[in-house]
Amino acid sequence: xxxxxxxxxxxxxxxxxxxxxxxxxxxxxxxxxxxxxxxxxxxxxxxxxxxxxxxxxxxxxxxxxxxxxxxxxxxxxxxxxxxxxxxxxxxxxxxxxxx
Amino acid sequence: xxxxxxxxxxxxxxxxxxxxxxxxxxxxxxxxxxxxxxxxxxxxxxxxxxxxxxxxxxxxxxxxxxxxxxxxxxxxxxxxxxxxxxxxxxxxxxxxxxx
DNA sequence: CCTATAATTCGATATTTCTAGAAATATAGT
DNA sequence: ACTATATTTCTAGAAATATCGAATTATAGG
Numbered sequence: 479x480x481x482x483x484x485x486x487x488x489x490x491x492x493x494x495x496x497x498x499x500x501x502x503x504x505x506x507x508x509x510x511x512x513x514x515x516x517x518x519x520x521x522x523x524x525x526x527x528x529x530x531x532x533x534x535x536x537x538x539x540x541x542x543x544x545x546x547x548x549x550x551x552x553x554x555x556x557x558x559x560x561x562x563x564x565x566x567x568x569x570x571x572x573x574x575x576x577x
Numbered sequence: 578x579x580x581x582x583x584x585x586x587x588x589x590x591x592x593x594x595x596x597x598x599x600x601x602x603x604x605x606x607x608x609x610x611x612x613x614x615x616x617x618x619x620x621x622x623x624x625x626x627x628x629x630x631x632x633x634x635x636x637x638x639x640x641x642x643x644x645x646x647x648x649x650x651x652x653x654x655x656x657x658x659x660x661x662x663x664x665x666x667x668x669x670x671x672x673x674x675x676x
Numbered sequence: 677c678c679t680a681t682a683a684t685t686c687g688a689t690a691t692t693t694c695t696a697g698a699a700a701t702a703t704a705g706t
Numbered sequence: 707a708c709t710a711t712a713t714t715t716c717t718a719g720a721a722a723t724a725t726c727g728a729a730t731t732a733t734a735g736g
Contacts, residue, residue: 491595492595492600493591493596496592496593501584505672509674517682529726532684533724550682553684557674559674570665574658574665575658615713629696632694650703
């Protein structure tokens with residue numbers, strides 16, 4: 479199975495998710511499933527200007543929470559569940575005192 | 578059992594934990610156990626100036642991740658596991674698509 | 677090659693966060 | 707009252723983040 483993440487990586491992930499728009503964005507990608515969604519579709523469903531959204535997507539990508547793949551003009555973004563699972567593992571192991 | 582948290586509360590918790598110093602702080606409190614730790618002890622173990630630390634503690638308290646209780650001159654801070662468990666529940670339920 | 681579409685990067689501003697010294701508050705003991 | 711200790715609040719500057727229109731890049735199809 480995947481190994482754990484360090485403190486600073488965990489903090490980066492948490493910071494990336496710690497913004498209402500980005501958290502909604504991430505959840506939208508999770509609901510979109512393993513095929514992900516093009517940026518344009520995210521823009522429509524979140525109602526955020528394209529340039530703003532682009533920055534938020536990059537913030538999540540920088541933390542490793544999403545990956546992007548280009549298919550022609552369309553840039554598909556999808557959630558990286560591995561990173562999320564490692565993050566949850568970190569919180570469960572390091573922040574819960576065996577509860 | 579505890580009920581879930583909403584999007585905005587989750588984002589606040591994630592933002593509060595999304596800072597290296599605050600994440601270390603929270604982990605230190607978890608390791609300190611249910612009795613918590615006085616601010617002074619945290620200051621010593623983290624090596625952060627008192628005023629800076631005070632702000633970070635308040636950031637965690639504002640998100641409901643820690644609670645403080647005064648005993649004489651000593652202000653004891655302890656982790657609120659309930660909030661953390663709700664946060665982990667949120668991430669597991671809303672951000673993992675049943676994985 | 678031209679046009680349309682998808683998305684990013686640029687540029688500029690506004691806002692928030694972070695940091696930490698100094699001053700203030702709260703409490704305890706003498 | 708006085709002094710020491712614990713912690714916060716005040717203040718202010720620096721750094722980072724957020725926002726979004728306009729310009730730009732990349733690609734596809736005629």
